[in-house]
Amino acid sequence: MLAQLVPAPLVRLFAGPYVAGDSMVLALDTAARLWSERRVRSTLDLLGEDVTDASQVERNVQAYLDLIEAAGRDTRFGAAEARPSISLKPSAFTTKAQGEAFLQIRRIAEAARSAGLALTIDMEDHRWTDATLEASIRLFEEGYDVGTVLQSRLNRTQEDADKIPSGMRIRLVIGIYEEAETIATSDKTLMKERMLELARRLFARGVYVEFATHDERCVELFAREVAPAAPGRAEVQLLLGVPRAKLQRQLEEGSFGLALPVRLYVPFAIGWDDATAYLRRRMNESPSVVWLVLRNLITRDR
Ligand SMILES: Cc1cc2nc3c(=O)[nH]c(=O)nc-3n(C[C@H](O)[C@H](O)[C@H](O)COP(=O)(O)OP(=O)(O)OC[C@H]3O[C@@H](n4cnc5c(N)ncnc54)[C@H](O)[C@@H]3O)c2cc1C
Numbered sequence: 001m002l003a004q005l006v007p008a009p010l011v012r013l014f015a016g017p018y019v020a021g022d023s024m025v026l027a028l029d030t031a032a033r034l035w036s037e038r039r040v041r042s043t044l045d046l047l048g049e050d051v052t053d054a055s056q057v058e059r060n061v062q063a064y065l066d067l068i069e070a071a072g073r074d075t076r077f078g079a080a081e082a083r084p085s086i087s088l089k090p091s092a093f094t095t096k097a098q099g100e101a102f103l104q105i106r107r108i109a110e111a112a113r114s115a116g117l118a119l120t121i122d123m124e125d126h127r128w129t130d131a132t133l134e135a136s137i138r139l140f141e142e143g144y145d146v147g148t149v150l151q152s153r154l155n156r157t158q159e160d161a162d163k164i165p166s167g168m169r170i171r172l173v174i175g176i177y178e179e180a181e182t183i184a185t186s187d188k189t190l191m192k193e194r195m196l197e198l199a200r201r202l203f204a205r206g207v208y209v210e211f212a213t214h215d216e217r218c219v220e221l222f223a224r225e226v227a228p229a230a231p232g233r234a235e236v237q238l239l240l241g242v243p244r245a246k247l248q249r250q251l252e253e254g255s256f257g258l259a260l261p262v263r264l265y266v267p268f269a270i271g272w273d274d275a276t277a278y279l280r281r282r283m284n285e286s287p288s289v290v291w292l293v294l295r296n297l298i299t300r301d302r
Contacts, residue, residue: 006283011276014283017241019047019275020268024067027268030240031084032076034264040248041263042084043120043237044071046270047278049089057104060092063270064108072115085118087265090132098128102135109144120169120210123149125177126184133160140168147210151175152194153184161198166206171237172198173212192218196226203230210263212237216247223256235261 020030031042046063048056068086077083088108094101105121112119121136123129129151136148147169150157154175164170174191175184185191192215199209199222211222211234219236227234236251238244251260269275 006280008272008276011279011283012272015275015279018239018267019279020044020240020266022269022272022275024063024070024268024270027067027266028070028074028076028084030266030268031071032074034266035077035082038248039252041081041235041261042266043087043263044084045087045089045122045265045267046092047267048269048274049091049124049278051092051095054095057093057095057100059270061104061107064088065111068108068111068115068117071117080116081261083117084266085120085263086112087120087122089122089124090128090135091124098131102131105135106139109139109146113144118145118147118169120171121146121148123151123173123175126154126179129154129156129160133163137163137165137168140165145169147171147208149173149212150198151177152191152198153179153186155183155185157194157198158201161201162205164202164205164207167208169208169210170202171210171212172202196221199226199234200229203227203233206233208233208235210235210237212265214238214242214244216244219247219251220256223251223258223260227260228258235263237263237265240264240266 020027027044031044034040034042044067046060046067048060051057051060064086071077071084088105090098090101090105093104109119121132123132132148136146139146149171150160152172152174172195174188174195192213195213195218199211202209203226211219213219248262250256251262253259269278
């Protein structure tokens with residue numbers, strides 16, 4: 001509730017480092033700059049989940065189709081590894097049943113395949129877990145380059161990991177949504193231990209693991225002790241704006257024994273109203289994000 005009281009310009013100031021801008025063009029410029037200056041890859045995400053009317057669904061679908069078309073023909077991403085991937089949240093594509101969202105996502109997956117881009121279906125709260133896993137595995141098995149996300153805070157995730165087919169891409173995270181203690185842990189140390197254990201399990205199944213955390217010790221353990229078991233099947237993902245330049249350099253230079261590619265999650269909006277609404281929701285869901293953001297605004301990147 002507190003977040004509703006924060007004036008929009010202040011929310012926008014908060015957003016500055018975390019959002020590539022208020023247009024697709026700015027998002028593509030950010031991705032191109034990350035690649036040309038630092039060889040860092042991107043995954044592009046349009047802000048705008050939890051839609052409430054049908055016109056927003058169609059607008060979001062069209063925005064993704066436009067993004068994919070533009071990214072696919074952007075000559076700044078000549079090499080295959082330079083191309084941004086696309087991330088989306090299912091709740092951006094339905095006002096009714098979950099199934100409707102996955103019909104729209106199939107259209108987007110089709111376009112991504114034609115443009116030669118990979119697609120990742122983000123994981124939302126536990127009410128979406130079954131449908132998201134089912135749809136993403138189905139698309140992958142039909143030959144689309146579609147991956148999804150597993151959240152280590154959920155107690156079910158080990159079992160879910162054992163259903164992921166060989167070759168699929170899985171982003172591993174602790175999970176941003178607070179969940180009931182009957183279905184999840186709230187112990188962050190345990191969440192991180194589970195991430196490493198899940199990565200081991202997924203590698204053993206032949207899965208490509210996108211290890212997504214800003215916890216530097218956890219990333220180092222992943223690079224030193226877990227990823228060497230699966231050469232060419234690991235990368236580290238971070239959010240745009242979280243100051244981790246030193247960690248990125250260490251990963252790319254192989255300071256932990258194994259060089260790993262880094263990909264940044266690059267959110268963008270169509271207009272600042274959407275971006276502001278999104279950030280307010282995030283601030284309500286996780287008030288601790290406000291303090292992290294404040295700390296990062298005053299901490300120089302290293
Ligand atoms: C690329 C990427 C994609 C993600 N996709 C999903 C998804 O699909 N579904 C989902 O539920 N969650 C997703 N998440 C969020 C994830 O689940 C965590 O909530 C988030 O990354 C914070 O946890 P952490 O593992 O970084 O560790 P923490 O222990 O929370 O953070 C470690 C340190 O990192 C810094 N930090 C972490 N987050 C932030 C932030 N937002 N702003 C500033 N500093 C920060 C702080 O300094 C903190 O001390 C994603 C995260 C990343 C990096």
